[in-house]
Amino acid sequence: MPTPKKGPRLASSPAHERLMLANMATSLFQKGHITTTLPKAKRLRPLAERLVTFAKRGDLHSRRRVMRVIRNKSVVHTLFTDVAEQMEQREGGYTRIVKIAPRKGDSAPRAIIELVAAPLSDRKAAVAEAEAATRTAVKDEAAEMAAATDAALAEGAAKDAVDEAVVANESDATDVMEADEAAIDLNKVAEDADSAAKSAEENADVADEAAAKSE
Secondary structure, eight states: OOOOSSSOOOSSSHHHHHHHHHHHHHHHHHHSEEEEEHHHHHHHHHHHHHHHHHHHHOSHHHHHHHHTTOOOHHHHHHIIIIIHHHTTTOSSOOEEEEEEOOOTTTOOOEEEEEEOOSOOOHHHHHHHHHHHHHHHHHHHHHHHHHHHHHHHHHHHHHHHHHHHHHHHHHHHHHHHHHHHHHHHHHHHHHHHHHHHHHHHHHHHHHHHHHHHHHO
């Protein structure tokens, strides 16, 4: 049989140990406290607190997870109603282990494991409420900062787009002006060429007349 990795062996097999812890958890939530040996109490405590955490969630999946361990439906109902309501303000520490006198006969160390049903003091409740409010405020502030950052980025992108549009319009206007000036220059060159051609024709006519008279 393999040696357990954590803690002493509590039963003859792992399956037997799971059944034993399930029965102890059922008795704990049914009575509120049980007396057992100290090693069993230490092994039961994390299981019981995990079941209380599931009960505080209160959804169907959590109820099914608890039903895998505790098969008594009435105990599960008590866990999800009474115990979960008692532990609503607590973030942990749902159980308490109190050492008592050793067991007679073999002197095995014994302990009482019980649910911490006492409500939090007014000071602790105020501190817990203040911490919850602080966490909520931090989340809201982070959301506002993210929204402001997105708005600033959007505004910057819009401004860049406007600047680019203005530059493009200015460049287009410059191109248009340059094209107009080039057209005017071309028209002037064409007019000069027409004038030169006309002058050449007139000179040719005068030369022809002069040649005819000489003959």
